[in-house]
Amino acid sequence: MEAQTDIFVIRSTADLPFPPGQSPFRCKGNVYNHVKEFHAVRVPGGIEAVAAALEPELRSFYLTRFLTGSWYDFLPITLLERAAVTLAGDAPQSYLRAAGTDLAERDVKGVHKLLLRFASPEIALARMASVYRQYYSFGSMRIEAHHDVVKSYVEGMPAIVAPIQRVVAAAFARRLVVMAGSRSADTSFGDLQPDGERHGVKLVKHVVSTRWAR
Numbered sequence: 001m002e003a004q005t006d007i008f009v010i011r012s013t014a015d016l017p018f019p020p021g022q023s024p025f026r027c028k029g030n031v032y033n034h035v036k037e038f039h040a041v042r043v044p045g046g047i048e049a050v051a052a053a054l055e056p057e058l059r060s061f062y063l064t065r066f067l068t069g070s071w072y073d074f075l076p077i078t079l080l081e082r083a084a085v086t087l088a089g090d091a092p093q094s095y096l097r098a099a100g101t102d103l104a105e106r107d108v109k110g111v112h113k114l115l116l117r118f119a120s121p122e123i124a125l126a127r128m129a130s131v132y133r134q135y136y137s138f139g140s141m142r143i144e145a146h147h148d149v150v151k152s153y154v155e156g157m158p159a160i161v162a163p164i165q166r167v168v169a170a171a172f173a174r175r176l177v178v179m180a181g182s183r184s185a186d187t188s189f190g191d192l193q194p195d196g197e198r199h200g201v202k203l204v205k206h207v208v209s210t211r212w213a214r
Helices: 029-042 046-052 056-062 077-088 092-109 121-126 128-135 162-179
Strands: 026-028 071-073 140-145 150-158 184-189 193-198 201-213
Touching (some): 029 046, 029 092, 128 150, 162 184
Antiparallel strands (some): 150 201, 184 201, 193 201
C-alpha cells in the first residue's frame, strides 16, 4: 500500500490553518455531497463509520447538510479522505482514483450535465477549466491542447489539499475522455511547485497531462 503520508500531509484538525468550516478556500457543496455518497458505498460502515472516526469538531462539519450550490471550506477534505481510506483499507491513490472516476460519471449525469456534454475528448477536456471554476472559489485552471496531449495547468491550490486533488482530478479527466469516445486514456502529473501564499496558507501549482487512444 502506498504510504498515506505521500498523499495526506496533515493528520488532525490541529494541522488545519483554520477551524473546520472557517477557511476562505471554498468549494461547492456538490464536492462534499459526492465525498459522502462515495463513503456510503466504498467504506465499511459508510458515513456513520467515517463520522465516528473523526475528531468532534471535524465530525460536526462532516455531518453538515451540504447544499449543492453553496460554498464550504475545502481544506478539511484531506482529513475526511484520510479517515475514509484508513477505514476502507485501500491504497490511498487507488481509492482517490476510484473517487475521481465516480465523480466524473456522477457529474456527467447530474449537476454538470450540460457543461460536460461533449463531442470529442478535446472538447471534453477544454471544458475542464469551466468545471474548475464551478467547483472552487480559489485558484485557476488553464487548458492547452497540443497534437496528442491536453495539459491542464492548475495554480493557487492550497498545499495541504493539492496531493489528493490532483489524483482525483486526473482520474476525472481520464474517465471524461473515455466517455467522450476514446478507447483508453492516460494521465500524468508534474511535481507540485510553490505558488506563493494566501491568507497565510502555502499554495502550489502543477500540470496534469492527458493522452488518449482514438
